[in-house]
Amino acid sequence: MxxxxxxxxxxxxxxxxxxxxxxxxxxxxxxxxxxxxxxxxxxxxxxxxxxxxxxxxxxxxxxxxxxxxxxxxxxxxxxxxxxxxxxxxxxxxxxxxxxxxxxxxPVSVDVTEFMELAARAEEEEDREKSLKLGEEAFSLYGGEFLSEFSSEEWVNTRQIELGKIYRKLFLHQYQLLYTGGGIYRHSSWQNLPPRSIPLRNISSI
Structure with a gap:
């Protein structure tokens, strides 16, 4: 494949x-x-x-x-x-x-999988299952979408869209972890990619 x-x-x-x-x-x-x-x-x-x-x-x-x-x-x-x-x-x-x-x-595309996992994580009512789905989504986010094509209009549009999805998921996972305690001990936060959205940007969502 x-x-x-x-x-x-x-x-x-x-x-x-x-x-x-x-x-x-x-x-x-x-x-x-x-x-x-x-x-x-x-x-x-x-x-x-x-x-x-x-x-x-x-x-x-x-x-x-x-x-x-x-x-x-x-x-x-x-x-x-x-x-x-x-x-x-x-x-x-x-x-x-x-x-x-x-x-x-057949072809699998990481960005499609990321968007599907993020949506499922937010829809899932079971806390642990939602955290697991969010962790899987974060593991796929290895950096900005097609960074070498950032000057392309369609790429830039998709980057902005994905940034919003990432930040929304970040907030959702943060809230779930906060209610359960031990935020920084959870693997979802240990495995966030290097280009994770800084906490100071979350307030603007």
């Missing part, structure tokens, strides 16, 4: 083996791949995909041609990395003007 790490620098693993998409990190091939797997089965419109990939390019830049080239290069990079694909099918599907990742190719 493909495992995508986005919390911190981009990393890609296939059955536990590191995989690279291109010679340089932070390239358009990586950006295209991340956009597609994050969009999931709903896909993304061609116009919006071009905007997210090439919005900083000049007006004279042939973004349509470059999208086709980038899609082609991503396919080749995935083949080179020996990422399996269903017989007779492609990694990237194009339907009704939308691009989407082939749902028949």
């Amino acid at each position: 493909l495992e995508v790490k986005t919390l911190g620098c981009f990393q890609l693993f296939l059955d536990g083996r590191p995989v690279t998409l291109g010679r340089q990190s932070g390239n358009n091939i990586e950006k295209l791949f991340v956009i597609l797997v994050l969009q999931g089965s709903q896909g993304i419109a061609r116009r919006e995909l071009i905007r997210q990939l090439f919005y900083r390019q000049g007006a004279e830049f042939d973004t349509g041609a470059n999208l086709r080239i980038t899609v082609y290069r991503l396919r080749q990079a995935l083949k080179k990395a020996l990422v399996p694909q269903p017989e007779g099918e492609d990694y990237i599907l194009m339907e009704n003007g939308n691009y989407r990742w082939n749902p028949a190719i």
Whole structure:
């Protein structure tokens, strides 16, 4: 299975083996791949995909041609990395003007798992179960979302969204731990990532 790490620098693993998409990190091939797997089965419109990939390019830049080239290069990079694909099918599907990742190719994305765990932790009524879910969510948060792409508008928007989710979960877990005592002895607080939200920022939520 493909495992995508986005919390911190981009990393890609296939059955536990590191995989690279291109010679340089932070390239358009990586950006295209991340956009597609994050969009999931709903896909993304061609116009919006071009905007997210090439919005900083000049007006004279042939973004349509470059999208086709980038899609082609991503396919080749995935083949080179020996990422399996269903017989007779492609990694990237194009339907009704939308691009989407082939749902028949399983992929796990840490940011998706983090958001799901955070939501479950807040919904869980059992205190210990909620703390456990929160601990699992915190363990995934290895740093800022796609830090090497921070100048990209869509990345910055997602960073802000995730920051709010993180702070909300932080408050929720803090309140649960406070009512149970022994806050700093609990593993949820011992294992927070280096870039945890400082307590002084919590009051602004």
